[in-house]
Amino acid sequence: MSSPKRTNNQQLSSSNQIDDSHYDGIAFLKEHLDERVRINSSLSLRSFAVQIGMAPGSLSQILSRKKRLSLSRAHEISERMKLSEKQRKVFLSLVELDVTPSVTRKAELLASLKEIEGKTQQYHLTLDQFQLISSWVGLAVLQLITDCEPELTNLGVARRLGVTVAEVDASIERLLRLGLIVPAKPVAKLQQPTAKKREGNRFDRAKKNIVFEAKEIPEALKQYYLGLQEKVEHAVLSQSTKERISGAEVFAFDAAQLPEVKRLTNEYLDSLNNLAQLGKNRTEVYQAVTHFFCLTDGLGRRADQTRLTDGNTKKRKK
Secondary structure, eight states, X not given: OOOSOOOTTOOOOOOSSOOOSSOOHHHHHHHHHHHHHHHOTTOOHHHHHHHTTOOHHHHHHHHTTSSXXXXXXXXXXXXXXXXXXXXXXXXHHHHHHHHOOOHXXXXXHHHHHHHHHHHHOOEEOOHHHHHHTOSXXXXXXXXXXXXXXXXXXXXXXXXXXTOOHHHHHHHHHHHHHTTSEEEOOOOOTTSOOOSSSOTTOOEEESSOSEEOOOSSOOHHHHHHHHHHHHHHHHXXXXXXXXXXXXXXOOOOXXXXXXXXXXXXXXXXXXHHHHHHHTOSSOOOOOOXXXXXXXXXXXXXXXXXXXXXXXXXXXXXXX
């Protein structure tokens, strides 16, 4: 699975001249502007500048490399663009790499960028991108037409997923617009088709290990989970235990351990993804969804607050 961040061409330089030969913070910015224009063709440089809190003229000078992008400005831009934590780290590291005079610091930043590239190999969707495919149908269509049965027609995809042809048409159009798939190149007549590249493939994946992360839960993600809940109910009622795996557990838990739960959940999903890649006959699309949530809904904490308020009220009455 490929990543949009190309960091292995970085070169150490103590020069103050802006180097256009490598992928830097400005190239990162251009890439994300291009992605947003692909999603919204009416987006102008002026409106993008407003979104990230800059004067259009200043942004134009930065993108044309007539003006250097400062680290402080990059911090502000990353917040306004609502980048994921990994995207933010890459962007700020690229900008600092360009502005720091310290060769030692440059080496540290390069090592950090290469570590991110080597470990994650992920393509991070922006919120605008995710909103276009926030229905469960979009990602299911992506798996089916690239990894399971790439020769299927849209009608065949609709029948297998139990959705309408219109939904499939819309999903494929959005996946193409986002650059997540591309029309497949025909297999050469003298070339033997492989399991990954069979004759009849209509689309190829352009991005793999697609990830969406957000500090706060946007409405699009809530709707995505709610849509999945309907599929869970359907699976529980209609699929046997030979077709699905379900499990549940209830814990008395320390909420301070939630970061560790998040880490373990990510490890679990990554492990499933790695296992999926080893399958020799991947003809079905499966969905894994995990929720670790509070059943008591903080009632104990609110009760404590009520008792404290009642006590304070009594004191004031005295």
